């Protein structure tokens with residue numbers, strides 16, 4: 001059931017501290033603060049490339065992971081959506097790993113992409129929430145997420161559990177490739193173990209986010225901006241908003257603004273800027289100032305330091321705890337989800353069963 005919540009989506013958003021905690025403890029030695037992933041059929045130290053393929057929200061988890069694998073493990077990563085990847089006849093490297101991310105494990109395009117990668121001699125690793133699924137069965141190995149059943153069509157807790165597993169895999173790869181010593185491993189693991197508590201802190205801002213969403217619900221178009229791992233977070237924020245509130249929303253890399261989308265900006269377009277003070281903050285803030293100079297109404301999601309430095313001209317701010325580049329995507333997912341949820345609530349749409357959408361897309 002929905003517990004005390006009005007919708008499955010709300011229940012699933014509020015479950016995140018618990019299911020992230022569960023997923024972490026499955027893959028961490030908590031006595032020792034060390035990684036404890038199952039043995040995988042891949043040697044990260046000699047791997048030439050990782051190809052990550054998925055659809056929708058799962059693809060944005062993969063897109064965040066690209067930043068982690070490249071920065072932490074110095075491992076080249078390609079990310080694509082399955083419906084494009086499967087038909088573009090991509091040449092694949094010898095000794096490559098293909099990673100598939102899917103809550104349901106049944107998404108038709110993702111499964112077809114998996115079969116293509118197998119034909120191309122890739123090792124197949126899948127991150128699934130449903131372990132008795134087609135994608136799980138056809139993989140060389142799976143690393144399950146422990147989100148529990150996700151009923152709401154909008155993916156929330158499955159997304160952050162996918163991010164959690166991908167973060168752990170990136171750390172494992174970094175370790176195998178000599179870029180993470182024992183002390184750094186312990187520190188990273190400890191930071192991840194703090195995520196459930198930091199998530200609870202964000203969830204405590206629910207009322208404030210609801211008030212901001214009340215205004216957002218009157219908009220016709222909304223822009224989301226971010227840089228680095230917050231770029232896929234902007235894409236995810238826009239998808240979540242359009243999917244359940246039917247408001248047109250676009251996510252952009254903040255640096256792309258001046259290459260077109262800034263033409264859209266006026267006082268009627270709210271712009272959600274996702275900018276932790278730790279990740280490319282000054283660059284993002286300068287894009288935000290361009291938006292404000294055009295009359296755009298900025299909703300800034302940042303930490304205390306970021307809000308202190310750049311929040312004064314924003315129409316609204318959402319403060320989240322300070323976090324590093326590994327944990328930020330996990331923490332920043334929550335305000336983005338709550339903003340979409342409360343906007344849909346204010347519009348009175350069917351949050352758990354949005355029109356035209358299915359939970360699991362088993363057709364091409």
Ligand code: M6R
Pocket residue numbers: 055056057058101102103104105106107110153154155156239240243359360361
């Ligand atoms: O079951 P999957 O993770 O493979 O599903 C992928 C997408 O269909 C899914 O994430 C979709 O984008 C969600 N409705 C987004 O909230």
